[in-house]
Amino acid sequence: MATDTPFSQGLAAGRLRYQRCQACGAALTGQRYACTQCASTRLAWCDAAGTGAVYAVSTVHRAPTEAFRALVPYTLVLVDLDEGPRVMAHGAPGLVIGERVAAQPMQVDAQPLIRFDPQPVR
């Protein structure tokens, strides 16, 4: 993974970032050059609260790299952040679709990543 993007620099600092369009206010999934709603290129990086709801869950049995091999089987989730963007990250085993989750920083082979755990009930 590239380490020179605002997203990865945010991760290294323990922050989950997303882009928001300064023209129409849309929150964007992924890293974009232009807004998917209005095509404006006035995009700004914002810090997400890190909370959201599970959209999809999958279990990985074949690790993509040696560093991840020690983790298998592990859980990957797609999470709809409360701000709107959808992100892929690691997840606690047993998460189910629709479950409320909160992001925690994690590292694999010195690479900063995100893991979603069940959100504590307040």
Ligand SMILES: [Zn+2]
């Ligand atoms: Zn826009």
